[in-house]
Amino acid sequence: MAADRDQILETIQRYVDLVGKGAADEILALYADGATVEDPVGSEVRTTPESIREFYASIEPLEQESRLVSARIADGQAAFLFELVTRVGDQTYTLAPIDVMTFDDDARITSMRAFWSNDDMQVG
Amino acid sequence: MAADRDQILETIQRYVDLVGKGAADEILALYADGATVEDPVGSEVRTTPESIREFYASIEPLEQESRLVSARIADGQAAFLFELVTRVGDQTYTLAPIDVMTFDDDARITSMRAFWSNDDMQVG
Numbered sequence: 359m360a361a362d363r364d365q366i367l368e369t370i371q372r373y374v375d376l377v378g379k380g381a382a383d384e385i386l387a388l389y390a391d392g393a394t395v396e397d398p399v400g401s402e403v404r405t406t407p408e409s410i411r412e413f414y415a416s417i418e419p420l421e422q423e424s425r426l427v428s429a430r431i432a433d434g435q436a437a438f439l440f441e442l443v444t445r446v447g448d449q450t451y452t453l454a455p456i457d458v459m460t461f462d463d464d465a466r467i468t469s470m471r472a473f474w475s476n477d478d479m480q481v482g
Numbered sequence: 483m484a485a486d487r488d489q490i491l492e493t494i495q496r497y498v499d500l501v502g503k504g505a506a507d508e509i510l511a512l513y514a515d516g517a518t519v520e521d522p523v524g525s526e527v528r529t530t531p532e533s534i535r536e537f538y539a540s541i542e543p544l545e546q547e548s549r550l551v552s553a554r555i556a557d558g559q560a561a562f563l564f565e566l567v568t569r570v571g572d573q574t575y576t577l578a579p580i581d582v583m584t585f586d587d588d589a590r591i592t593s594m595r596a597f598w599s600n601d602d603m604q605v606g
Contacts, residue, residue, distance in 0.1 A: 438580070
């Protein structure tokens with residue numbers, strides 16, 4: 359049976375929280391076996407746990423805060439807008455991607471595609 | 483050459499404006515030949531101009547206002563959050579879907595998938 363709305367929302371909230379926290383192993387645990395990651399859309403699709411872990415490990419050292427802005431669920435799939443604020447010294451870099459995800463029956467992520475570009479980065 | 487960011491943003495803004503205005507023929511003109519529409523995600527995919535027109539014609543009589551909230555473009559594809567307020571007598575029904583679109587080289591829409599469910603409808 360497909361994952362229900364509440365399970366998917368829980369996975370999304372946890373994903374956003376962990377991306378802010380920068381916990382690569384915990385993020386990886388949200389993904390199903392065989393999952394794929396395309397972040398940003400148009401970049402090479404990551405198809406192995408190692409390459410997905412590497413992606414999140416690269417942001418692990420950063421000082422970040424994250425916030426789920428808006429999530430929409432339909433037919434066991436989701437699209438959501440979230441905000442990621444990175445602090446480097448006195449500068450803040452704010453990026454608000456829209457991620458599209460599919461899920462397995464246990465609400466583990468089977469694919470993630472992130473819509474954003476450098477043009478969306480706000481420096482403050 | 484793929485459509486650039488500004489062309490795609492223009493199509494999206496025009497799409498959102500026209501959905502609010504309820505102009506089915508004008509909306510249809512934003513779509514490329516052979517385009518597909520899945521609204522909401524999980525419903526039957528519309529694959530002909532007639533079936534796509536029928537979909538937008540069904541909302542044409544409604545009194546609606548629309549507003550683009552946030553759009554993200556990557557690699558000639560887009561995801562965007564927009565708000566659609568429908569007035570029926572003294573009631574307002576607010577829905578804010580996240581649409582995912584692909585485009586041809588002229589920034590005409592080649593596919594649209596809308597993420598929302600009845601749970602997202604706000605009645606006021």
